[in-house]
Amino acid sequence: MQKQTELLWVEKYRPKKIEEVTGNDEAKVLFIEWLKNKRHTKKAVLLYGPAGVGKTTLVMAAAKEFNFTVIEMNASDTRSEKAINAVAKPATAYKSLDSFSDGTNKSIGNILFLDEVDGIAGNEDRGGVNAILKIVEKSLVPVIMAANDPDIGKLRPLKKVSLLVRFQQVRIPLIIALLQKICLLEHVKAEFEALERIAQNSRGDVRSAINDLQSLSGENHSLTLQDTMMLHSRNKDISIDETLRRYFSTQSIADTSSMLAFSSVDYDDFLLSVADNLPKRYTDTAELARAYEYASQADMFRGRIGTENWHLLKYFFNALAKASAVNPQSYKPFTFITPPIRIITLFWTKNKRNILNNICAKIGEQCHVSVETAKLTFIPYVRLMLQRRRNHPIVSSFKLTPEEVNYIVTMGRY
Amino acid sequence: MASSEEALMWVEKYRPKTLDDVVGLKDIVDSLKAFMKKPKTMPHLMFAGVPGTGKTTLALAIAHTLYGPSWKNFTLELNASDERGIDTVRERIKDFTRYSRTGFGENVPFALIILDESDQMTGPAQTALRRIMEIGSRTSRFILICNQSSKIIEPIQSRCAIFRFSRVEKQAMKEHLINIAQKEKFQLLPEAADRIVEFSEGDLRHAINVLQTTSAYKEGVIDEKTVALVIGEASPMLVQKMIRKALYGDFIEARKTMYDIVGNFGFSGNEIIRQIQREIFKMSDLTPQQRADLSGIIGEYDYRLTQGANSDIQLSALIAQFAKFGKNIEEDYAETN
Numbered sequence: 001m002q003k004q005t006e007l008l009w010v011e012k013y014r015p016k017k018i019e020e021v022t023g024n025d026e027a028k029v030l031f032i033e034w035l036k037n038k039r040h041t042k043k044a045v046l047l048y049g050p051a052g053v054g055k056t057t058l059v060m061a062a063a064k065e066f067n068f069t070v071i072e073m074n075a076s077d078t079r080s081e082k083a084i085n086a087v088a089k090p091a092t093a094y095k096s097l098d099s100f101s102d103g104t105n106k107s108i109g110n111i112l113f114l115d116e117v118d119g120i121a122g123n124e125d126r127g128g129v130n131a132i133l134k135i136v137e138k139s140l141v142p143v144i145m146a147a148n149d150p151d152i153g154k155l156r157p158l159k160k161v162s163l164l165v166r167f168q169q170v171r172i173p174l175i176i177a178l179l180q181k182i183c184l185l186e187h188v189k190a191e192f193e194a195l196e197r198i199a200q201n202s203r204g205d206v207r208s209a210i211n212d213l214q215s216l217s218g219e220n221h222s223l224t225l226q227d228t229m230m231l232h233s234r235n236k237d238i239s240i241d242e243t244l245r246r247y248f249s250t251q252s253i254a255d256t257s258s259m260l261a262f263s264s265v266d267y268d269d270f271l272l273s274v275a276d277n278l279p280k281r282y283t284d285t286a287e288l289a290r291a292y293e294y295a296s297q298a299d300m301f302r303g304r305i306g307t308e309n310w311h312l313l314k315y316f317f318n319a320l321a322k323a324s325a326v327n328p329q330s331y332k333p334f335t336f337i338t339p340p341i342r343i344i345t346l347f348w349t350k351n352k353r354n355i356l357n358n359i360c361a362k363i364g365e366q367c368h369v370s371v372e373t374a375k376l377t378f379i380p381y382v383r384l385m386l387q388r389r390r391n392h393p394i395v396s397s398f399k400l401t402p403e404e405v406n407y408i409v410t411m412g413r414y
Numbered sequence: 415m416a417s418s419e420e421a422l423m424w425v426e427k428y429r430p431k432t433l434d435d436v437v438g439l440k441d442i443v444d445s446l447k448a449f450m451k452k453p454k455t456m457p458h459l460m461f462a463g464v465p466g467t468g469k470t471t472l473a474l475a476i477a478h479t480l481y482g483p484s485w486k487n488f489t490l491e492l493n494a495s496d497e498r499g500i501d502t503v504r505e506r507i508k509d510f511t512r513y514s515r516t517g518f519g520e521n522v523p524f525a526l527i528i529l530d531e532s533d534q535m536t537g538p539a540q541t542a543l544r545r546i547m548e549i550g551s552r553t554s555r556f557i558l559i560c561n562q563s564s565k566i567i568e569p570i571q572s573r574c575a576i577f578r579f580s581r582v583e584k585q586a587m588k589e590h591l592i593n594i595a596q597k598e599k600f601q602l603l604p605e606a607a608d609r610i611v612e613f614s615e616g617d618l619r620h621a622i623n624v625l626q627t628t629s630a631y632k633e634g635v636i637d638e639k640t641v642a643l644v645i646g647e648a649s650p651m652l653v654q655k656m657i658r659k660a661l662y663g664d665f666i667e668a669r670k671t672m673y674d675i676v677g678n679f680g681f682s683g684n685e686i687i688r689q690i691q692r693e694i695f696k697m698s699d700l701t702p703q704q705r706a707d708l709s710g711i712i713g714e715y716d717y718r719l720t721q722g723a724n725s726d727i728q729l730s731a732l733i734a735q736f737a738k739f740g741k742n743i744e745e746d747y748a749e750t751n
Contacts, residue, residue: 192499268724275727278734279665288665289731289738296715296731299722306723341673342726349677357680361496367426368470369619370495370531375679377465377620378423380648381627388630397422413651414679 009214010207013182018061021054022178022206023170028058030165035062035142042163044136044143046117049167052207055146059113068111068142111142117158129157136161169204172196172307178206179213183223188213190223196307197228201266226350229343240265240273244336247274248281251328256321261314271298272340274323280334287326294323355407362398383408424626425619428594433475438586439468442577446472450479453523458547458556460571462563463579466617473528473557481522488525495531500539503529504546511550525554533560540567547573581616590618591625595636600629605638613645624648653689657697660733661740668733676726683725687716687732704743711735 015021018032027047034045047055063070114132136143136158145158179195182188190213198216202209217223243265250256260270275295282288298319305312360374367378385392386409395405430436433443433450449456461469477485490510497503507527527550535543547556547570556574560566563576582590588607595602602625614621627648628640652675659668675681681689691712694705715732722728 271727272724275730279669285663285665285734285737285741289734292727292731292734295727296718296722299724299727300718302723303721342676342724345673345677352678353680356678363423364493364496367423368474368491368530370493372495372682372685373465373531375681376685377617377623381623381644384627384644384647385630392630393422412678413647414653414675414681 008211009182009186010210013185013210014057015054015061016064018058018065021058021061023174024049024054024058024167027165027167030163031058032062034163034165035066038163039142042161044145044158044162045165046145046147046158046162047165047167048147050169050203050205051148052202052205052209053167053170054206055167056115059111059144059146063111063113067108069109070113071110072113072115109141111144114143114145117145117147133157133161170206171204172199172310175199175202175204175206175209176307179209182210182213183217186217186221188217188221188223190217191225193225194223194228197225200268200307201228203264226346229347240270240338241336243270244273244277244338245333247324248277249331249333250324253318253321253325256324257314257317260317260320267302267313267316269340269343271295271302271320272342273336273338274320276337276341277334278323280337282326282330284327287330291323291326294319294326298323352407355404356411359398359400359404359408362400366398379408380413383411383413423623424594424598425622428597428622429471430475431478433472433479436468436472436475437590438582439472439579442472442579445575445577446476450476453480456555458551458558458574460558460560460563460566460574460576461579462560462576464561464581464616466614466619466621467579467582468618469559469579470528470530473559476557477526477528480526488522490525490527491530492528493530495534500535500542503539504542507546507550507554511553526557527554528557528559530559531561532558533562533565537567540570544569544573582618584611584616587611587614587616587618587621591621594622594625595629598629601635603635603637606636606641609638609641609645613641650689650693653686653693656733657690657693657736660736661743663737663740663744665734665737668737669730672726672729672733683719683729684716686725686729687712687719690732691716708736708739711739 018028021028027049031045031047034042047059049055060070062068112135117132132143132145145162176192176195176199179190179199183190183195194216195213198209198212202212212228213223216227243259243263246259246263247256250259263270275292278291278295279288282291298316301312301316301319305316356375356379357371360371360379363369363374363378363382364371367374369378382394385394386405390405390409394400400408433447436443459473461473463469474485477489481488490507492503492506494503497506510527511525529543532540532543544567550556558566558570558574563571563578588604588611591607591610592602592604606628610621610624614624624641624644625636627644628636631640631644652671656668656671656675659665659671672686675686691709694700694708694712697705700708711732715728715735718731719725719728
């Protein structure tokens with residue numbers, strides 16, 4: 001076991017109460033209603049939806065609140081009929097077995113929780129589905145199942161006997177709010193934009209967002225947008241290169257648009273990558289200008305989407321798709337520039353900008369101007385003065401370090 | 415601040431400390447002096463005008479007049495373009511006004527909050543600022559400084575006495591520069607002064623910086639040649655290069671230059687667009703019609719920048735349009751010859 005102090009934040013901040021579970025309010029209501037009053041209508045419930053949106057968390061929180069004892073099995077356990085009978089049958093045959101064992105435990109009964117039921121596959125689990133079906137039929141206690149993909153054919157028999165509760169991706173603003181709360185409790189100073197990027201990158205997966213937050217904020221308890229730049233898109237089933245290849249080789253706008261809608265690459269990175277690669281795709285200046293015109297429109301849609309208006313995403317895809325089809329006949333395969341030039345450039349120049357910003361903050365404080373104004377109307381002149389005379393009196397007056405003086409003297413003109 | 419620690423940028427050294435020292439701006443100074451006689455009657459103030467026309471100087475002079483040498487204890491200087499969002503502004507103002515609830519003593523009627531570049535704040539941030547002003551107005555007065563008062567929301571404007579600052583007049587600026595040079599034991603030749611005045615477009619701060627830099631080049635006399643040299647070496651080069659490369663159809667090089675600017679200097683997309691616009695009008699090899707056409711393109715992308723999510727995309731698109739425009743000039747030229 002890990003030491004208390006090194007707890008994963010996903011565990012440390014796993015909600016203990018139903019109301020603390022973030023998002024998916026409809027699913028929560030449906031599930032709780034079943035657990036409280038409607039267990040007689042269906043014997044089992046199947047919670048399904050993407051990973052990390054709170055299915056297991058909700059079950060555990062609900063069990064705690066209603067004082068159920070959870071008997072858990074998950075995909076890592078063997079699912080053969082024998083194993084299921086060994087664990088599940090005793091659990092379901094008596095209404096409350098555990099309640100005698102512990103005087104303080106006010107458990108009102110057991111619930112059987114079968115996590116990741118879509119993990120049932122192959123020879124090892126032979127008969128697994130049928131065994132679960134039998135258990136559901138015979139069960140005296142609630143049976144709760146969780147799955148990521150409810151469309152796997154062999155789960156169909158389960159769907160007939162279960163109440164289906166659908167979980168969706170948790171909305172980005174909710175994830176941001178949760179991350180902000182954790183930052184507060186963990187004393188992490190985080191830029192809003194950084195949290196925004198983590199949340200967007202998670203695609204509604206709260207668990208991955210919290211994990212990213214913990215790994216990126218590291219030991220110095222701070223998190224800037226820059227720190228998140230190297231964040232890789234999660235759950236990528238196809239790489240950005242592969243998506244670019246498909247994007248540029250598809251022959252119609254409609255195909256490209258639907259390809260984009262089904263891909264899971266990070267939209268922002270992908271837009272940047274498309275823009276980076278347009279000059280390699282179109283060598284004719286008029287075609288290039290048109291392609292960028294569409295990229296520009298796509299970016300405007302991205303701006304309007306912000307973190308709220310995700311229903312506008314289709315227009316973003318459509319505008320972006322148009323940039324791929326300016327002149328379909330001229331397409332020849334080419335090697336892509338990835339990752340985005342912007343991200344690489346900003347990464348390698350971070351130190352330079354920091355030094356310059358520090359110098360400008362010193363100037364700004366003494367001369368009552370903003371950092372930006374200092375850059376524009378002071379730095380060009382300070383640079384010339386220091387080039388003439390390295391120990392110019394302004395050096396001591398601005399309290400510039402030798403490193404900063406050196407930086408100013410050797411920096412180029414903008 | 416200790417007097418031994420002399421401010422060595424001339425813009426600071428020769429910044430007037432009191433309202434009486436301010437040259438020009440007579441109407442504004444007179445109104446402010448009236449407020450100073452009965453400080454409690456002073457409303458929130460808004461100073462609007464182009465850079466380098468004395469807005470900050472007057473705000474600081476008010477602080478000096480109200481509080482004397484210990485003005486810094488009662489004055490909070492904030493710059494909206496440096497602060498990260500309205501929450502920081504709110505926290506800093508809250509912390510600052512907290513002291514004032516217990517009172518500063520008989521002679522200090524209120525605390526002063528100088529918010530520079532307030533037109534850089536977004537609409538929602540300004541709405542929040544309005545609340546802050548309401549809450550803080552019992553214990554403090556605001557001086558909002560901005561370039562354009564039209565970018566400030568109505569409810570804030572209506573709470574302030576607005577003063578408009580126009581560009582410093584050429585003759586006044588020239589005299590001022592010659593005066594400073596004299597105090598620094600330099601002789602600034604009239605043509606040299608004219609050249610600085612012309613270049614700085616009514617921005618006195620910029621003009622004084624040019625003057626101080628030329629003094630590092632030559633002893634005794636500052637002539638026009640030295641001024642021209644300094645102006646040449648200080649003016650932006652990369653933006654020019656980016657525009658030229660684009661107009662010659664070299665999109666890749668132009669965009670590389672753009673990333674040089676963004677990466678090494680950290681200028682915002684807005685600032686780069688603003689500089690492109692300035693540079694276009696300096697390019698004498700373009701016809702007035704071409705400059706106007708290019709300006710039209712710039713205007714479109716300036717607007718898109720406010721709509722979009724990513725300034726690089728919009729700047730790249732602008733460069734691509736420039737490349738196309740350059741190609742057309744070339745073709746027109748070939749046809750007419």
